[in-house]
Amino acid sequence: DQQVKQNSPSLSVQEGRISILNCDYTNSMFDYFLWYKKYPAEGPTFLISISSIKDKNEDGRFTVFLNKSAKHLSLHIVPSQPGDSAVYFCAAENNAGGTSYGKLTFGQGTILTVHP
Amino acid sequence: GAGVSQSPSNKVTEKGKDVELRCDPISGHTALYWYRQRLGQGLEFLIYFQGNSAPDKSGLPSDRFSAERTGESVSTLTIQRTQQEDSAVYLCASSLEIYTDTQYFGPGTRLTVL
Numbered sequence: 166d167q168q169v170k171q172n173s174p175s176l177s178v179q180e181g182r183i184s185i186l187n188c189d190y191t192n193s194m195f196d197y198f199l200w201y202k203k204y205p206a207e208g209p210t211f212l213i214s215i216s217s218i219k220d221k222n223e224d225g226r227f228t229v230f231l232n233k234s235a236k237h238l239s240l241h242i243v244p245s246q247p248g249d250s251a252v253y254f255c256a257a258e259n260n261a262g263g264t265s266y267g268k269l270t271f272g273q274g275t276i277l278t279v280h281p
Numbered sequence: 282g283a284g285v286s287q288s289p290s291n292k293v294t295e296k297g298k299d300v301e302l303r304c305d306p307i308s309g310h311t312a313l314y315w316y317r318q319r320l321g322q323g324l325e326f327l328i329y330f331q332g333n334s335a336p337d338k339s340g341l342p343s344d345r346f347s348a349e350r351t352g353e354s355v356s357t358l359t360i361q362r363t364q365q366e367d368s369a370v371y372l373c374a375s376s377l378e379i380y381t382d383t384q385y386f387g388p389g390t391r392l393t394v395l
Contacts, residue, residue, distance in 0.1 A: 169323065201386075208285065208372055208386030209324070254323060267312055267379055268340075271323035 168192045169257050171272035178279050184242040186275050188255035191236065195257035199269065200229060200240045203252040212253075213240070245279045252276050283307065285387035287373050293393045294363055302358045302390045306375030313356050314376075314384060315348060317369040324372060330356060331379050342367075363394045 170189045178184045186200075196217040201209035215222040215229045215238065222229050228241045242249055256269040286305045294300050306313050315327040327340045330350040341347070345363075350356040360367055370391050374384040 167323075171323075206388060208374070208388050210386065211383045256324075267314060267329060267376060267384060268326050269314075269316075269324070269384065270326065271316075273321065273323040 167273075168195075169255060169270050169272040171253075171255060171275050173275050174273070175276040175278070178245045178277065180247055180279055180281050181244045184240075184245045184249065184277055184279065186240040186242075186253050186255075186277065188238045188240075188272050189236060190238075190257050190270075192257070192259070192270070193236070194259040195270070197258040197260045198229070198231060198238050199256045199258070200227075201254045201256060201271075202249075203254065203274070209254055242277075245277075247279045247281050250277055250279050285373055285375055285385050287371075287387040287390050289390060290388065291391045291393075293395065295395050296365060297362055299359065299361045300363055300392065302360075302371050302392070304356045304358070304373030304375075304387060306354065306356070306373070307385055308354075310375035310377055310385075311353060312376045312379040312384075313350055314374045315356070315358050316372045316374065318372060318389075319369045327358070329379070360392075363392075365394050368392055368394045 199214040200212040202212050203209040213224050213227050215231050231238045252274045254274045255272045288303045313330040316324040318324050332353050333350045345361045348358045370389040372389045374386045376384045
């Protein structure tokens with residue numbers, strides 16, 4: 166049962182344009198969401214997160230949007246740069262009541278390629 | 282400073298053999314996590330440690346999998362009698378505390394079972 170889904174295996178974008186990466190989840194208990202970026206032969210690195218009490222979080226060129234009613238989140242990268250080319254994973258966590266122990270449920274990942 | 286390190290980076294083994302994967306977390310991080318990523322899939326949570334204790338082992342795929350952590354530092358993930366379906370990248374992560382603190386991942390160990 167895939168509780169976190171990234172339905173686009175890959176995305177190709179021109180440098181300077183916007184990259185939009187999408188993620189859907191099914192578990193309504195998830196209340197904390199994260200995006201990780203992964204380069205080949207390296208472990209994932211944390212990019213940005215959002216709590217379910219917010220619908221938007223921005224950090225420089227990266228913005229994450231959360232639509233709880235649709236159980237959907239997206240990562241916007243503006244402007245996209247060739248160095249952003251990587252695999253992007255969304256992840257979700259149930260942190261309600263402080264009972265979470267950091268167990269993250271990951272999507273399958275989306276390969277982003279930014280062309281110069 | 283030093284990040285999370287894992288060894289070996291690659292391991293090829295024959296079906297039925299035992300393997301040991303090692304994780305060195307960031308110094309001072311109390312929480313440690315093991316995940317695996319099969320080809321074309323997302324990261325699958327296996328087990329976490331708070332200090333040297335693993336309160337929940339239900340994520341381990343079978344009783345052939347075990348993990349331990351000593352000195353609130355190094356952790357080893359052991360897979361006994363490996364099967365071809367165990368082939369995956371095994372990732373370790375650590376965080377300062379157990380809750381929503383950022384998890385820092387190591388580069389992973391690519392395990393291939395022939």
